[in-house]
Amino acid sequence: MSFFIKGKHHNGLKRAKYSNEKNKRRKLDIKSKNEEVTSSEDEGLDNDVPEASSEDENETTQEKKLRLAKLYLEEIEKEEKARLESNELDQGILTKRLKEDYLKESGRLRLTVANKYKDVDGGNVKVLKCREHRNSITCLCVTSDDKYIFAGSKDGVVVKYSLLENKKIGIIPFVKQKNSVVLGHNSQILSVAVSTDSKYLVVGDESSDIYIWDASTLKFIKRLTGHKKAVTGLCFKKDSHTLYSCSKDRLAKVWSLDEMAYVETLFGHQDNITSVDALYRDRVVTCGGRDLRIWKITEETQLIFNGHSGNIDSVKLINEENFISGGDDGQLCIWSIMRKKPLCVIHNAHGLNDTNQQPYWITAVTALLNTDVVASGSQDGFVRLWKLENSCKSISLLLKIPVEGFVNSLNFTSDGSRLIVAVSKEHRLGRWATIKSAKNCIMIIPFIKE
Amino acid sequence: MSDTEFENNSIFSKTSRSEELETTEQERANIREQISTLSFEELLKMKEKIGSKLYNETVFGVMKKHTKQGYKRANKNRPREMSSKIKVKKLKQELNTSILTKKSTPRDPRFDPLCGEFDNKTFKSNYKFDNQIREQQKKEMENRKEYNEKISIREKLRKGEKPVFKKKSVKKLESLIEKYEELKKTNKLQKHIEKRSKNLSSRERTLETARCKTIENLDF
Numbered sequence: 001m002s003f004f005i006k007g008k009h010h011n012g013l014k015r016a017k018y019s020n021e022k023n024k025r026r027k028l029d030i031k032s033k034n035e036e037v038t039s040s041e042d043e044g045l046d047n048d049v050p051e052a053s054s055e056d057e058n059e060t061t062q063e064k065k066l067r068l069a070k071l072y073l074e075e076i077e078k079e080e081k082a083r084l085e086s087n088e089l090d091q092g093i094l095t096k097r098l099k100e101d102y103l104k105e106s107g108r109l110r111l112t113v114a115n116k117y118k119d120v121d122g123g124n125v126k127v128l129k130c131r132e133h134r135n136s137i138t139c140l141c142v143t144s145d146d147k148y149i150f151a152g153s154k155d156g157v158v159v160k161y162s163l164l165e166n167k168k169i170g171i172i173p174f175v176k177q178k179n180s181v182v183l184g185h186n187s188q189i190l191s192v193a194v195s196t197d198s199k200y201l202v203v204g205d206e207s208s209d210i211y212i213w214d215a216s217t218l219k220f221i222k223r224l225t226g227h228k229k230a231v232t233g234l235c236f237k238k239d240s241h242t243l244y245s246c247s248k249d250r251l252a253k254v255w256s257l258d259e260m261a262y263v264e265t266l267f268g269h270q271d272n273i274t275s276v277d278a279l280y281r282d283r284v285v286t287c288g289g290r291d292l293r294i295w296k297i298t299e300e301t302q303l304i305f306n307g308h309s310g311n312i313d314s315v316k317l318i319n320e321e322n323f324i325s326g327g328d329d330g331q332l333c334i335w336s337i338m339r340k341k342p343l344c345v346i347h348n349a350h351g352l353n354d355t356n357q358q359p360y361w362i363t364a365v366t367a368l369l370n371t372d373v374v375a376s377g378s379q380d381g382f383v384r385l386w387k388l389e390n391s392c393k394s395i396s397l398l399l400k401i402p403v404e405g406f407v408n409s410l411n412f413t414s415d416g417s418r419l420i421v422a423v424s425k426e427h428r429l430g431r432w433a434t435i436k437s438a439k440n441c442i443m444i445i446p447f448i449k450e
Numbered sequence: 451m452s453d454t455e456f457e458n459n460s461i462f463s464k465t466s467r468s469e470e471l472e473t474t475e476q477e478r479a480n481i482r483e484q485i486s487t488l489s490f491e492e493l494l495k496m497k498e499k500i501g502s503k504l505y506n507e508t509v510f511g512v513m514k515k516h517t518k519q520g521y522k523r524a525n526k527n528r529p530r531e532m533s534s535k536i537k538v539k540k541l542k543q544e545l546n547t548s549i550l551t552k553k554s555t556p557r558d559p560r561f562d563p564l565c566g567e568f569d570n571k572t573f574k575s576n577y578k579f580d581n582q583i584r585e586q587q588k589k590e591m592e593n594r595k596e597y598n599e600k601i602s603i604r605e606k607l608r609k610g611e612k613p614v615f616k617k618k619s620v621k622k623l624e625s626l627i628e629k630y631e632e633l634k635k636t637n638k639l640q641k642h643i644e645k646r647s648k649n650l651s652s653r654e655r656t657l658e659t660a661r662c663k664t665i666e667n668l669d670f
Contacts, residue, residue, distance in 0.1 A: 250538060256502065264503040266534045270541055295534055301521065303529040340529040 076101075107281065107320030109370040113416060114387035117373065120401050121446040126166045128442040132157040132173075136424030137440055139191050140409035143198045143215070150201055150215075151409075151422060151442055152189030158203055160218060161442065163413075170218045172203070182220045185211065190428070193234040195241060200257055202243055204231030210245055212257065222260050226253055232429075233276035233286070244284045246273035252286050254297060266295050268302045274429070275314045277323070279369075283337075285323055287312040292325055294337060307333055307342045313429075316374075318367040322392045324374050330359025332376050334392050343392050350378035363427060366410040366419075373398070375419060377407025379435060383421055383445075401445055405438025419445045481508065 076097050084093070103109035128149075135154035142149050142163070149161040156174035161167065175184035187206035194201050194215055201215040210224040210231055229248035236243055241257035252266040252273060271289025278284045282297040292305040292315055310329030317323045318334075322343070325333050332349040333342035350360040364377040372388040374395075385399040401419070409422035421443045425434050485493065497505045521531035559565040591597055606613040616624075633639040 254503075259502060261498065261502045264501050267537050268532065268534055270538055294529075300534050301531050302534045303531055305529050337529075339527050341527075 073098075104370065105280075107279070110319065110391075111371045113368070114372045114398055116449045117385065117398055117447050118450055119448045120399060121448050124446050126444040127439075128161050128166060128168070128444065129439065130159055130168045130171075132159055132171055133440050135440065136406070136408065136426040136428065137422040137442065138189060138408055138424075138428035140411055140420060140422040140442065141192050141194050142411045142413060142420060143194050144196045144414055145198060146413045146415070148194075148198070148215070149420060149442065150192050150194055152192045152203060152205075153424075153440070154188045154426075154428075156185045156187055156189055156205065158185070158189060158192060158201075158213075163444070166444065172213060172218055182211070182223060188230075190230055190232050191234040191245075193236055193243070195236045195257070196239050200236075200241065202234050202236075202257075204234045204245060204247075206230040208247065208249075210234070210243075210255070212260070224255055224260075224262065226262050226265075227251065232272065232274055235276050235278050235284075237278050237282070237284075238280045244276050244278055246276040246286050246288070248272040250288070252276060252284065252295065254284075264297075266297075266302070268293055268295075268304075271311075274312065277315055277317045279317050279320055281320055283320070285315050285317060287315040287325055292323075292335070303337070305335055305340055305342075307335075307345070313361065313363060314365050316365050316367045317369075318374065318388070318392070319370045324365050324367055324376075326362025326365040326376055328361040330362060330378075332362055332365070332386070332395075334374075334388065334395060336392065344395050346386075346395060349376055350380045350382065350384065353380075361427075364407050364410045364422075366412060368412045368416045369414070371416065373412075373416065375410050375412070377403070377410050377421065379406045379427075379433070383407055383410065383419070385419075399447075403443060403445075405435050405440075417447060417449070419447070421445060478508070478511065485509070 073094070076094060080093055080097055100109060132155060133151070133153045137151050137153045139152045140149060146163055148169075149163055150158060151161070152158045158172040159168055160170040162169050173184040175182075175186055178186060185203065185205050185207070189203055189205045191204040192201070198215050200221070201213045201218075203211045203213065205211075208225075208227040208229055208231060210227070212221040212224065213219065214221055227245065227247040227249055228251075231245055231247045233246040234243065242263075243255040243257055244252060245255065246252045250267075250269045250271065250273060252269070254263040254266070255261065256263050266284075266286075269286065269288045269291075273286050273288035275288075276284060276286045284295045284297065286293055286295065289311060290306065290308055292312060294303040294305070296302070308325070308327040308329060308331055310327045310331075312325050312327040315323055315325040321337050323335050323337075325335065325342075326349070327333075330348045330350060330352075332346040334344050335342050348359040349362060352359055360378040360380045362376055362378050365374065366376075367374040372392075374386045374388065375383060376386065377383045381402060381404050383401040383403045384397060385401070386395050387398045388395055401421075403421055403423055405423040405425060406427050407421055408424050408428040411420045412418070413420065423438060423443060424440045425436065425438045427433070488496070523530060557565075603613040603615070630639065633642050
């Protein structure tokens, strides 16, 4: 069933909405109209160039399209019926669902769910701990079906937890010597990512190699070499096996996991790259030093955004047009692809440190995809949930969740019902300070929604 | 064709895209010919090294033009755009503050407050390794010949026996013999003899010229 829902069919061939061919044709059309080439693609989300088909094939392709559309509608009906658990469906629900799907695919879906978040379900907060994670947990990732969590720590161990049962199911151990047979990592784990189909688990550590593991069995598949220093960020392009990695050697690299090969390198950063994120398009955002860059992979160019006064530590895409970043100057910035400066900035988002009057560093940010809810974490003892208003031009505090320790990673489950927080005694990138009363664990915080 | 030769080839250089466009179909055909001589394993290694994107482009051709003459943006509020293929040079700022330019000021640990107070125990435990080195050197000394001879003379004197003192000429001869034995072992005797004769002849020559010069300078 999901075969249909995920992507629309054209002439029987499954093509992602932002494939290379479509980009080229659209660009050529726009280029003929005006000289400027830069952000026209981002503007031109409206222009849907239809594919030309000869008159002889018209009937068959049209008939086929009709048939496929009917099948698609049937599947949506089934899904909605199952979800709402009713046998009758209002026409309105179907149209709403169709509209949502279309907007989602074209990257323009904006759901306003912030007002539904009433409070934290304090009684049901689950804490996941294990013996293998004695040292700080540095990174976290959730599978897209919300079933499993993978967490990596400074011990060099990756642990797989089940979200349904709230317990540990498997580990990738720490192995000191480098043998011919790879059984585990031999240095601190800095980044972890899982593909949308939950097939590949990719882990990056201090040894500058990227290890690919099978997500379900935790068996080693391949080691990708290329980076010269620690790999600080990994992320998959959604619904694909394209991997983006970033490292302390100032390079971002693109890898193809279908071929298990390196594709290309993106040059541009002038300082360590600390974080990388991508959605369905071939746009990758990376942050490091004082600037953020959005890489247009197919056009081989980059857009540069400036605004933070300190190092930017983490960045996340909210939707295809906006992203959020947090830095060690305590600022939380919301950006749009169209503006070189942030749309809105919150200074000292997590308050000031009492001992030295410096703003608390923002250590992790996350956003609920295509909605107006974002979360940020620091070491001040609270994870804050924010609400974006006025099409990301203003922001206000929604909830404060008490969490003690350094928040090294934040992730929403795909339905936004729970927030998964990786808490530790130390910052994920170093040991500037230690919060002794904190515990190295993963907290699963459910929300009470109306 | 070796890997380095391929790298030198302009199509495989990653620096400028404009050069790529100038390469004609002729050149691409040439490269394809050269590639066809490589084994599959070598091809895979090359592909891994330069990246699958560059490899595919070269073998199958570039699909579209890449050059953009100076990325213009619609208005000044838009982010600026740059190519993502130009390697970033190390910032001058970084070079100036690096270890290369740092000059360390001399610090006397007796008067430097950072070195703390002297504690005999910690000092001894920190520099214990020195004793090991000293013992090693002692052992090495024992292997030396002159040292052994001195010891044997001393022993004999102590016992009251008459020690055997070798003449200087005898000692020289013995050392020469030892040297030649060693050279014979390592098969370097011939070379040594050649060098020595060369040295001697050059020395004679310089002596001759010096003698001639002194004769000239004599004022009669």
